[in-house]
Amino acid sequence: MEIGEEVLIHERVKKEAVKHAVNFFDTYDIDFYLESNGGLFASKNFKKKIRFIIEKIIHENPEAREDIEKGIQPSQ
8 A cells, every 4th residue: 555655555465365366256257457566467358348348438428438548558
């Protein structure tokens, strides 16, 4: 947990807890991403599902397109 540049709390999650969470999400077909100091790690279908949600929002609310596109990085 950080405020500005100051780290207030830094705790490591045990590897077994992460494995348990990932297995739970996979079992129930829940897409997710894990964030760590080393990067972001998304589930297999996370990107596809997020794109679907964004397209639905734009379809239902066309004026949101500009704001949404500001936050989307090009695919690599």
